[in-house]
Amino acid sequence: MPTIHVEFFGIPRSRAGLSKIELEFDEPGVSVADVIRRLGKQFPKLADDCITGSALRDGYIANINGQIFLRDGKQRLYDGDRLLLLSADAGG
Amino acid sequence: MTTYGYHGRYLRVDLTGARGEYVEIPSDELRGHLGGSGLGTRLLLDSGAAQADPLSPAATIAFVFSPLVGSPLTTSAKFAVVSKSPLTERINDSLASSHFAIAGKKCGCDAILISGQADELSILVIDDGQVCLEPAGDLHQTACSLAEKQLKARFGNDFHFAVIGSAGENLVRYATISHDGRHAGRGGSGAVLGSKNIKAIAVRGSQRTAWADPDGLVKYAKGLSEKSFGPATAKYRELGTASNLLVFNRLSALPTKNFQQGSFVGAETLSPESMLQAREKTRASCAACTIGCEHLYALKPSAAGGFAQEKSSVRLEYENLFALGPLCGIADADVVLSASQRCDELGLDTISTGGTIAFAMECAERGFMDEPWLQFGDGDALLRAIELIAARDGFGDALAEGSRRLADRVGQDTIDFAPQVKGLEIPGYEPRALQTMALGFAVGTRGADHNRSGAYEADFTDKVDRRNVTTDAVKFAIESEDKAAIMDSLILCKFLRGVFEDFYAEAATMLRLVTGWAVSPDELRDTARRIVSAKRQFNIRAGWTPDEDTLPQRFLGTALPDDPRAVLSATRLDELVAEYNRQRGWAGDDG
């Protein structure tokens, strides 16, 4: 069953209150939206400010394994994937 | 003729004769270039500044306000300093904030253009438009904040001051101009003022401009302030730009040890999250700002390596953190904070300071120069080098010239890894990992610049593959440059950019409420292109050639060691630049 590693940066980190967490899922075929929905349930402050349902609010963005940025929650994740949550305006 | 929001004139100051006179600015020139960076470039083009030696009496330096200065619009208390850069010999427009902008505009002008040279170190006093020079011998080599403090005591609290530190007096090519702890930082405008024997400019005034629709403006400004408290600015309010550090590190986009790596083992120690655990932090903001992005960290009394500390806390931004930390291999937060503070007090641009020192460290480590004390990770060496640079003492004299001139002096192909474009040191964005930004750096009229081009924004989205961009990315670089041209000319803080749903429409609304002009979003898009073209025109007159629009060899064709996928070939960069010129409608060699 897939384990997804979530890393928080910036505001998502301050709202979650930690820098990373491992989430285990019972079923294969977990999507980014599934992870975000789970995080929203687990971290109320994160849900308030960064998440709406199973998507990130405007101003936040996800990245898989430091490689691909995405706003679309349909993207499938695989066992061991790392999902990064960060502020969309990553520059100075 | 007076236009709402403007005085319709600039103040021309000739230091050689200690004279000032108002000169009318035609209304169409104001509407066509707005203010700040755009208007400053236009006025400098007309003054012949592009052809002058930037450190000669013939050089002109412009302090430029904007139609929004003095209005209730949040973050609008800003001014631009525009001149030919002594570092790049190209256009240089740097911005700073706060009461100097408001008081300067109240002197009854939209800009102050200064040329000539005072006989001795002086203060240029502009009192409601009346110009005189006062001696400044007592402020010789005085630190920026102390100079401002002493000037306040001498002239009174209703004057506001732009000052240079010892770096400006000693003509360090990347010296800043400081006001209230903020700096017009890049490109060496402090040296231009220093070359004119001006330690400080004191402004006081009583002349206000009227607004076309005061009620509408106040209502709009209230709504904008409310939006500025929202999620789009949360990062800046709560954490500051320093929170970029861990993100960039994670993405191998954090320039480390003179761009030899994209991640740094000491990043976690330097992150604002870690720093907070060991020291107090306070927040501050520029005048007329509701965001308040400035995060000031307490300095430990012992941390300055034996150098005097003028203040007990220091502003920490991503750029000074990266440049004085990972770029020089420094993982000690106290050293980075002290180095930042010393740069602020001496009036040194932190990016160019860190970039030049990091370059010298690599040259020394690889045996290209005999300065064995300069080693990556050595905090004492960093602090010592900063003092030497500001004083132009010993090897500091060579470092004060910037990395490009230093490479020319050292030879042996070290120019290939001098971290600069057009002579301006590269800010904290690894070009191989952020390739839309790489294009922005290459074509930037000011040189490697993250303020006049925010092309990195596209790299942090799903719109491009940041480590393998194609010509599809060019439009994002152009959009970003155009948007910055408007923001820097209106002038509004970039940290507000996320609150606008339709930037050009909202910018047109603000301009209409202030000036009464029926400006459309499309007119503003044309204005943006006009401003970018004016900067290019300035550079052409200053001697620009197409081969300047590139990156150092280090970044071309070789993968970033800690991210093998991050490769930018020279051919690809050439294609991007050619496509950029095509979309701009430029021939590539004559603008």
Ligand code: SF4
């Ligand atoms: S957001 Fe920061 S830099 Fe911008 S105006 Fe406010 S305090 Fe100044």
